[in-house]
Amino acid sequence: MIDQAPALIVVIPLLAALFITVIGVYKPRLSWILTVLTFVITSIFTIITLKQVVVIGPVYYMFGNWPAPFGIEFVIDHLNALIIAMISIVALLVAIYSKHDVKKELGDKIPHFYSLFTLLVTGLLGITMTGDAFNLYVLLEVSALTSYALLALSKGRAYIATFNYLIMGTIGACFYLLGVGYLLINTGSLNMADIATIINANTYSYAVLAAFLFIMIGMWTKMALFPLHGWLPNVYTYAPTSTSCLLAPLMTKVSVYVMLRMMTSVFNYDYIFNVLQWQQVIVALAVLAILAGSILAFRQDNLKRMLTYLIVAEIGYMVGGAWLGNVNGFTGASYHIIADGFMTLCLFLAIGCIIYKIGDSSLASMKGIFKKMPLTMVGFLIGAFSMIGIPPTCGFFSKWYLLSGAYEAGAWPFFVALLVSSLVNAILFFRIIEVGYFHALPEEEPNHNHPKHKRDEAPLSMIIPLLTTAGLLIGIGIYTADIVTYLIRPFINTFL
Amino acid sequence: MIIGFDVICLCLILLCAILALYIKDLMGAVIVFGAYSFLMCIVWACNAAIDVAFTEAAVGAGVGTVFLVSTVYSTTRVDSFKKNRFITQLLMFFVVCIVGSLLLLTVTDLPEWGDGNAPANAHLSSYYLENSIDDTHVPNVVTSVLADYRGFDTMLETCVVFIAFIAIFAILRVRKSRTNNDETSKIFELLVPSYQKVDSVIIKTASHLMIPFMQLFALYVVAHGHYSPGGGFQGGVILGASLILLAISYDFKKSLNYLSEKKVILLVALGVLIYAGIGVICLFLGGNFLDYSVLSKILPATDSIMARSHAMLGVEIGVALTVMVSMYGIYLCLSSNGRFDKGL
Structure with a gap:
């Protein structure tokens, strides 16, 4: 069973999506528990695979038992x-978090939501594991x-925002x-x-250059790197809460992963950094992304919208780190995929809880939020600290690696941009703390005598995932050294 | 490939593409776009990619046009797109120029048409051509690559069709009980034109005669995919087209009697389930996912190679089922605005 794990990681959610659709016709209520079960099993298999990779090394899986270049192959190495x-x-x-929220926001579309949800994750897992460039496109x-x-x-x-995203996403996929x-x-x-192996044996022609450029542009569009970021803020702001919680941490990060994979496993280091020598330009783009994201985030008074601009800045971190072209840069970028995924998840989950209870996420409605929803705000604060980069949260360590990478490469603008972004994040989140902690609830100013009436938390099924994520942020931060030595360094050693 | 013919075709394609963008009447644009698809189909056929041409004819020119027509009917016929600002236009011009010049730059690196030594023809293709019969007993190499060597891709493509249907259904479907006697439903009625039911004997009789033959041909396309161009996608689209023809020429009620909303959802999922299920059976028999050769253990009187051929027919049937029902379901959603009462 274990050697079938790579296939099962994709096949189980796929089959589950079909069953959810079928059962949803008769018993829509079952779809939530089915989804949760599916991902419990999938998570177990991914963790088993992770362990196997650490102990034995990369795992290869041949679909249809056809050997590699003839059939489709999944390759799971230390990074993926x-x-x-x-x-x-x-x-x-x-999935656990979405139970109440979906009931409130989507009504009778629940089974379709969950079947699309599981299929989306199927696609993302597949993109990450596949060792076949065209299979990657299908999963994309x-x-x-x-x-x-x-x-x-x-x-x-949301319709217009999604339509824009559809056009941009399709253009990105076409380029790829x-x-x-x-x-x-x-x-x-x-x-x-x-x-x-074939490309590196030949001299690099214009066609190889075109292939590299088109794949990179496609992925930059998909991940919303600065000048191509236009679709992202509206899409994530107007989306249903659970959808944005799922998409914001995963979609852009998986595109970053594809970029890393293409840079390291298809085109080689020598070609990108010594023959093409674009690193200056791309790192400059990343600097622009970080600065623009931070400045635009500063201008928003809606929390969810502010976060979407912070995602734009975080993309700049990872692209810049990868294109620094040194060990620390690659380490920072790879580590930040994980760190940023959980960070973004934590903040979006917290904001989802707030929206669930209060109805919107504007800064003005945050008054007294700390007294009203203390547990939610604990989760929010840990996410915010990670975003700013305060130890021992994982945000600190990824920033540390990126900064040392920038220092080694002498990329001072990137170095400064990282620090400025941290500063901006600090100001942004402390602004929320100020409003939420020191400004009283508007309707409660006349009488302070009923402290018990003030507490109004989101349901437990929303709080538990949030606090788990917050715990994971600290946990990943503490185990940074292990993650880097056993997983990220072996990956980097394959090409550097 | 006949050079002169190809040049004419490509010029016409370009003309159609520009016209489709230029025409302000959306219905006209849709028809021109259909013509574009037909010309593309001829180009594919000229390049000896018969399977691709077949798909393009069935999907692009056939069902795709019907979808666009029903969308235009339930939305608007007038193109009211705001003109872009001059700076935006200039920017777009530069982007197009850069991409275009990059494409032109690579022309010198591309191999000659039909060059046997080009990497695309020499590396993997030659393996497939030489070994397909020995490996799978399927003479149509396109089918063996599609359904066996790269069967995982095809399963996911079927999944994409399934997703397209579920997506459109989830977004557009409106429940009657919810909007009945409601303000929104009245506004809905005002916004969306309702159609006069046309009882044309000529149309009914003509489609009555055509539908059985279409379906028979579609079944032949599905079943004969091993030996000739065709297979699950093309056959499924033709089957779907026959159902759509039924819904157009009669009314929604009659077609929903054959295939109700519930059945549509179940059958769409069943198609993908057949495909993935065959893969899972292979897992249980001790092979890798989609390793059809192990199916010889349960199929009577088949060796491991013939089992691949049989399993390919099985997955093609799954593909055909999903594609057929999705096409029909998407048409129902689009033409009735998700209300499933009356359409074109």
Whole structure:
């Protein structure tokens, strides 16, 4: 059973999605528990695989038992073992969290929501594990289509925002496909490892350059790197709460992962950093992304919208880190995929709780929130500290690696941008603390005599995932050294 | 490939593409777009990609046009798109120029048309061509690559069709009990034009005659995919088109009598389930996922190679089922605005 784990990680959620659709026709209530069960099993399998990778090394799985370049292959090495574990745990937490929220926001569309939800995670897990460039595109399509549908399940302005996302996402996917097409013309193969050996044996032609450029542009569009970020804030702001909790931590990070995978396993280090030498330009773009994201976040008075701009800034962290081209930069970027996934999840879950109870997430309605929802705000604060980069949360360590990478590469603008972004985050979150802690609840100012009436927490099924995520942020921070030595360094050693 | 013919085709395609963007009447644009798809289909056929041409004809020119027509009917016919500002236009022009020049730059690196030594023809393709019969007993290499060598991709593509249906259904479906006697339902009635039921004997009789033959042909396409161009996707689309024709020529009630909303959802899921289920059976028999050869243990009188061929037929049937019902279901959602009462 264990050697079938890579297939099962994808197949179990896929089958579950079908069953949820079928059972949803008769018993829509069962879909939530089915989804949670699915992700419990998937998480167990991903963790088993992670352990196996640490102990034995990369795991290969051949679909249909066809050997690698002829059939489709899943390759799970040290980097993506970590990321599939993150994806399945995030999916599990959001699935538990979504119970009350979905009932409130979506009504009779619950089974469809959960079947799309599981399929989205299937797609993301597949993207992360596959070792085949075209299979990656198909899985990209699966995850993209489901995400458009999930986002459009909301009402009002969500339609227009989703339509913009649909256009941008499709353009991104087209660019990626065009790049894969060029790779196929050049090499005749679609398997990543096979492509890598063939490309590196030849001299680099314009067609290889075009392939690389198109794949990178496609992924930058998908991950919303600064000048291409336009679709992201509206989409995540107007989406249903549970959808944005699932998409915000995962979609952009998986695109970053694909970029890392393409840079390291298909095109090699020498080609990107010594032949092309674009690192200056891309790091400059990343600096712009960080600064623009931070400045735009500063101007928002809606918490959810503010967070969406912070995502834009965080993307700059990872792209910049990867393009520094040194060990610390790659470590920071890889580690930040995990750290940022859980950080974003934590903050979105907290904001979801607030929206569930208060109805909106504007800064003005945060008055007295600490007294009203203390547990939610504990989770929020830990997420915020991680975003700012306060030890022992994991946000501190990723920033540390990125800063030392920037220092070694002499990329001073990136170094400064990271510090400025931390400062901006600190100001942003302390502004919320000020409003939430020191300003009293508006209706309670006349009488302070009923402290018990003030507490009004979100349901337990929402609080538990939030606090678990907050715990994970600290846990990952404490085990940083282990994660880096056993998982990220072995991955970097394969190409550097 | 005949150079002169190809050049004419490509010029016409370009013309159609520009026209489809330029025409302000959306119905006209849709028709031009259908013509574009047909021309694309000819280009594929000229390049000896018969399976792709078949799919393009069935999906792009056939069902795709019907979807667009029903969308235009239930929304608006007039293109009221705001003109972009000059700066935006200039920016777009530059982006297009850069991408275009990059594409032109690579032309010199591309291999000659039909060059046997080009990497795309020499590396993996030659393996498939030489070994497909020995490995799978399937003479149509496209089918063996699609359903066996890269069967996992095809399963996910079927999944994409399933997602498309579930997505459209989840977004558009409106329950009657909810909107009945409601303000929104009245506004809905005002906004959405209701259609006069046209009882045309000619249309009914003509489609009555056509539908059985369409379905028979579709079944042939599905079943004969091993030996000739075709397979689950193409056959499924033709089957779906026959159901759509039924819904158009008669009314919703008659077609919903054959396939109700509930059945549509169940059958769409069942199609993918057949495909994934065959893969899971392989797992239980001790092989890898989608390793059809182990099915010889349960299929009577088949060796491991013939088992691959049989299993391919099984997965093609799953694909056909999902595609057929999705096409029909998407049409129902689009043309009735998700109300499932009356449509085109």
